[in-house]
Amino acid sequence: MNVADVRSYFPILNQEVNGNPLVYLDSAATSQKPVQVMEALETYYREYNSNVHRGVHTLGTRATDGYEGAREKVRKFINAKSTQEVIFTRGTTTALNTVAASFGKANVQPGDEIVITYMEHHSNIIPWQQLAKATGATLKYLPLQEDxxxxxxxxxxxxxxxxxxxxxxxVSNVLGVMNPIKEIAKIAHEHGAVMVVDGAQAAPHMRIDVQDLDCDFLGFSAHKMCGPTGIGVLYGKKHLLENMEPIEFGGEMIDFVDLYDSTWKELPWKFEGGTPIIAGAIGLGAAIDFLTEIGLENIQAHEHRLAAYALEKMSAVEGMTIYGPLDPNKRAGLVTFNIADVHPHDVATVLDAEGIAVRAGHHCAQPLMKWLKASATARASFYLYNTEEDIDKLVAGLIKTKEYFSDVF
Known part of the structure; x- marks a missing residue:
């Protein structure tokens, strides 16, 4: 399937913004949605909207089949051993917070250490900060090389x-760095530690095999991988999840409730209290079908070509600073940058006037911004529907931005 065919499934791309054809380069924040996902959501609400697990009527059975069928699609997508290891959450943030609040509080003691990196998203920093404060553990950071x-x-x-x-x-949402998770997990396990992975920027773009990585927990979000907002996944090894307590209590997750005590359902449902995100799961299942049909290997190869092209073209712009590895073999499909003497918010504003959508700010990575000695940066991120022409328009917009501010000042 070529890029033109892929783009035909994304009607939102066929519009003008500020009188110019839309160039969407903000997929690291959220991806656009193909018609297959929108149709799956519409079909659920039009034809079999119902709660799951509780009813024996036809609509309830269809909804349950769709919801649990999506769980099996996730299992295959990440090669988990069992659907019991796949928990639906509101997103990556909830997944990581669940690990910290449940596994962390039960297993981390005063004097223990938690190790993360400077490149982490706030969602993979704050839960560990809070856990360290609550338990008396020490939070330590892995140093980064110059790139x-x-x-x-x-x-x-x-x-x-x-x-x-x-x-x-x-994968770093700022640097584009692809970290050696399998090797880090091996080192962690040699010392009896568990390996937690933020997969938000990886799951949409490359094949993830949790058994090969041997990670203990993995979180990712649907909305970055062509799925709907408001749903994500926590993967955990079964023996770890079985020994963890749920952090939300109520309907759906219980086995039996007495006046003074209750028992929980088996995995994965003990972590899915309340009416679950039924439509979201069905939409995520449709997104997985879509990505699987195109092929994660094809998507990754396409984005690698775009990143290499972008690095070449953007590096030629005078006054350009690019963050992260300049070797395209060491990065995913995004480029974070600054232009000398132009604030990234001004860069994004001028580009928006040209119909080009990029992200500007600290990207929920303020410790990394401090490490980079930058208060903010601009970021162009690519996905399966982007083209080299999009990058050409970006570069032309950056040159126009630089010229505009040179004239102003």
């Missing part, structure tokens, strides 16, 4: 017998 990458030698030096949790993003 933002991690050295395994540093991992081996910092992770030790006191380490209980290592939590690292698979």
């Amino acid at each position: 933002g990458t991690i050295l395994l030698a540093d991992v081996s030096e910092i992770v030790n017998s006191k380490t209980k949790i290592v939590s690292v993003t698979m």
Whole structure:
């Protein structure tokens, strides 16, 4: 399937913004949705909207089949051993918070250590900060090389017998760095620590095999991978999840409720209290079908070509600073940058006038901004529907931005 065919499934791209054809380069924040996902959501609401698990009527059975069928699609998508290891959440943030609040509070003691990196999204920093404060543990950071990458030698030096949790993003939402999760997990396990992975920027773009990675927990969000907002996934190894307590209590997640005590359902439902995100799960299932048909290997190869092209073209713009590895083989499909003497919000505003959507700000990664010595940056992120022509328009817009501010000042 070529890019023109792929783009035909995304009607939102066929519009003008400020009198110019839309160039959407903000998929790292949220991806656009193909008609297949929108139709799956509409069909659920039009034809079999019902609650799941509770009823024996036809609509309830169809809704349950759709919801649990989506869980099986997720299992295959990440190669989990069992659907019991797949928990639906509101997103990556909820997934990581669940690990910290349930596994962390039960297993982390005063004097223990939690290891993360400077490149983490706030969702993979704050839960561990809170856990460290609550338990008396120490939060430690893996150092970064000049290009933002991690050295395994540093991992081996910092992770030790006191380490209980290592939590690292698979792909940085700012630097585009692809971290060696499998190797980091091996080091963590050698010291008895568990490996937690933020997969938000990886799941949409590359194949994830949790058994091959040997990670203990993984979180990711549907809305970054052509699915709807408001739903994500927590994967956890079954033996770990079985020994964890739920953090939300109420309907759906209980087995039996007495006056003074209650028992929980088996996995995965004990972590899915209340009416679950039924339509969201069905939409995520449709997104997985869509991505699987195109092929994650094809998507990753396409984005690699776009990143290489963007690095070449953007590096030629005078006054351009690009963050992260300049070797396209070491990064995913996004480029974070600044133009000398132009604030990234001004860059994004001028580009928007040209119909080009990029992200500007700290990207929910303020510790990394501090490490980069930048208060904010601009970011162009690519997905399966982007083209080299999009990047050409971006570069032309950046040159226009630079010229405009040179004239003003």
